[in-house]
Amino acid sequence: MATESNINILLVDDEPLVLQSLSATFRRQYNIFTATNGKDAIEIVRQNHIHVVLSDQRMPGMLGHEVLRVIKTISPSTIRILLTGYSDLDAIMNSVNSGEVFRFLTKPWKIDQLRDTVGAAVDIAQKVGQLYPSKADIMRTSGAEPAEIVEQEEEVAPPVAGNQKEGLLIVEFNKEQLNTMMQVFGKKYQTYPASSITEAFDQLSKHEVYVMLTDLNLNSEDGIDFLHAVKQEYPNIVIILLTQVRDALLAIKSINEFQVYRYHVKPCAVEDLDKTIQSAMNRARTYRTQPLKNVAYVAKEVAPQLVEKEVSEKTNWWRDKLRSAKKLFGG
Template sequence: MTKKASVLFVDDEKRVLRSLKALFKPHYNIHITTDGHEALEIVKNNTVHVIVSDQRMPVMTGVELLRQIKQVSPTTMRLLLTGYADLPAIVDSVNDGEIFRYISKPWDNDDIIKIVKKAAQIGQEQAVNTPAPIATSEKQDIELLVIDDDIETYNAVQEIIGQEYTVKWAATLNSAFDILTQGKVMVIISEIHVADEDITLSLKLMKQHHPNIISIVLTHFNDAQSLIALINQGQIFRFLPKPIRKPLLTNSLNAAIQRYRVVQQQPELLIRHSVEEPKPNKMTSGIMTFLNQIKPSQKIQIH
């Protein structure tokens, strides 16, 4: 593509906007504003491939802005840029804004350039080639996997959706991998710590190598930095706190199943789920051995 992508930066600090404009102007068509309402008008009246918004702004927060942007321009890639590790805002950025990346202030120039470049490439491709997602209620043989050593999570999911779909339960990571290698699971509902084991790396690698599997994290865990890593490296679809709130879980399960259906119809949307590669550790090779056993029919490649 020869045309420059359009990027919109929203921040209530003009000095931040000046810095971002100077950094990106040589490569993109840049819009800047300090006002969330003006940002919405810019997106409504222009093709905007990427929006990068601060969180803590007067009148309208970044999460609220990105939530509205998702409605008016679903192909626009949404990034949150903030200097505050505000856990409720980060959770909302996943659940309401469905953001592509979370960027911390102060940013590293090389990192933010790389992130915006990737988002712009996806945004341009989607704006040109991707039709609006097709809503469907068509019955499909969808399996859900609960990964949690607390059976109450399985019971809650089974009660909500078990009459329509097959719900399986794994109380350990190894038993989860055994189920996954059968190649039928489309939605995962997972704790972060299972049987005293941190499984965040597994969730990240799962999304990297099997992007069509939709992940919901349901946990007592409340560390902001770990959640940021799950956004950037795991593209989790929803983050839900424990204790379980049935209405919130019900809405999230239905939304996850609908997202899976849409991705099956339009696999080109999977590029929006591309993730940063997590840093490898001594467990990586063992996890990959299991992930590579997932049947090819369950894989959709991102090009």
């Protein structure tokens, strides 16, 4: 099965027949590694430079998202895809917030969709790979614990620049809640309130927004389309969702369509939300200095076909509006 490809992808599933099927799908383009459990998968990532990992969620021992979390710390440049089946919804919710997943694929999958997603992930991985030291370097400084690498990544973010506050856009339809949030976060951040999509749109075109905290009613297509358009036009904005309900499908959508950063369920503790905003600010600064760390940005650069495919008409309409507003204000 040896191929001359220098792209390594790792397939993880406890079911050998699935592994055989997936191997057959990709073996002509890429080097295939397979593992039937989380431990083996992690070992393979330690030993090899893996570009993309595609893991099943439900496996004996470690669950898929747990495996991906560990892989993220060992090899941050590896793009992680989670294959989920029925009744894994609860686990998905947790995985969204640990930020280990690039895309969710649901079972049963379509072969074209699978190939497109993996293909885009490979492109992104190659681009992102330039940012991180090669596997060989990591191996040389062996003993470097995975956790440290994560810390390192966060530390890379530059400190707050002088007295300039970073923009926090708060989108909340409920005026009362909007005011409360403005009061809580107003002192700490440069906050911009918006109580509708239109207002959010105005604020986005007038100010430089780092983090967007939003309670859009995402069940309406409008909300998702708008956020998707925002992420397309301003890939550096980090989006935090506040919602009323834990809804796994929504979580999958928000990861797949606008790479949501965190997903908070109302009501939540002020401290937790503040912590999230802070780390989102750090993330946003990192994106500005090191765009390659922004998967959404890279995806747009190297795999526009993947991104474009998911775009609906409404999104395009919003994108056009955002684009022209940008030009008008010179943002």
